[in-house]
Amino acid sequence: MFLLDASIMGRRQVARGMFVIAMHAPEIATTVRAGQFVNLGWASGPLLRRPFSVYRADGEHIEVVLKAVGLGTAQLLAMELGDRVSCLGPLGRGFELAGANAVLISGGLGVAPMPLAARDARAVGMEVTWVHGARTAAELCAEAGGDRVIWATDDGSQGIQGTAVAASPDAEAVLACGPNRMLAAVAERWPHAQVSVETYMGCGTGVCLGCAMPLKRGGYDRACTEGPVYRAADVDWGALPSHLAYAVGT
């Protein structure tokens, strides 16, 4: 785990309101695994850091993807090239990649861990199908990876009309990220799927116990440490808050 001041190296738009930010973070870029995250803080920012899955990593740079959903993310998007962000990571437990083929299913911002997952899955010889869904074509993340790409939109404006989960084929390894209710649907269809969950986080390092994930076996563990990737059937989806923005995908 590293704590470093990372310069912002680039910013590009990948969907309506959705941006990718690149940062110079060499120690993290070379050690991060698919599904792990970084916790970002910045001067004049909110008190607590904000967690982001690592979207891509190459050479000395990492990328994260975000939308302006609150004051913190709005500030991050308003930063200039060369501005510095305090970057703590890589954090958490990522995806386990094994088998002949994988399907990577994402909804909206849930695309965040998938480019790295596609890279690492292909690196171990897996055939990768990329499935990405959003409400409309304009909200789909334009960047995709893998050997085959399937798009899904609620309104049918691009690709298959319906959810990404419904549009997805079966595979030996199923990886998913998106709103909680989407992940609950993944759990119904593929109990063995590996899902990356979103929750509020305090420290991101396992100390504060703020990111409690309710488990089917009872009790809670920490999304930042035992997660954020879980076996879909292990999470007690019904016990997760259902009213939060990240839970319903707004």
Add this chain to the structure above:
Amino acid sequence: MTPGVSVDIGGLRLGGPVLAASGTFGYGTEVPLLERRALGALVSKGIFLRPREGTAPPRIAETPSGMLNAIGLQGPGVEAVVRDYAPMWAEWDFPVLVNINGESASEYGELAARLDGVPGIAGFEINISCPNVEQGGLYFGNDPRAAAAVTESVRKRTKLPLWVKLTPMVSDIGVIARAVESAGADALCAINTFVGMSIDLNAYRPRLSFRTGGLSGPAIRPLAVHLAHQAARAVDIPVIGAGGIMRAEDALEFLVAGCSAVQVGTATFVNPKAIAEIHDGILGFLEARGLSSLAELPRYLPRD
């Protein structure tokens, strides 16, 4: 020459005045990038006799310059602490105190009796100020008789240093401070979190599942400095200040206001190196002012 910063807190000699606050440093194994040289002492996550699951999510909510938390003292219970953590603590070069909790005065005493004499445990911090449990917690902390009863119950079972962590949710902290001093406390910690609430306007309900939570962070610092000062004026035993300390200057405010040491909590969530930076900043301040030790730092502590 490096100024001397060791302090004596109720019979316990600490290498420095900056301590890790309970619940913000786990059991000492979780915080990454730990710089042990800077840590005066660690106060463990609060424990009960039995394991506790903690509260349902959401457990935390950020507020202006602060955070609300309702973790609910999730923990493995006393036997796991004795088995899994104390042996490790015994090897460490800084003292570890256990933050103890109970639903009755006798439960606190029972917990102290179980831990007394276990190698690795240097003392106790009695938590009579947790706002996030249904039974006990701050309900012992806002009544001087109950606070004294809990302190006495623990005092009878151990000779180890005994600190009491006070709640700010009282009309006169001096009354509680004097009550626990008379009951045998060796030091006080002032203060634990304030009870707060924040509403989710989309859901028309509180942002925390527990409804309320403990407010920490810079938002509470001036309130905490005042209450720690009030406590220090009321008693002869040392007071450890806590509440929203992010930088060395914040810690120094508490020290000048009459505290003997400080606890740092929420800052560690934001910056895992906060304690080391605060420790170094205090050294730098003393040096810059030509003070050869922390004992020479002028204190503002008028007696009534």
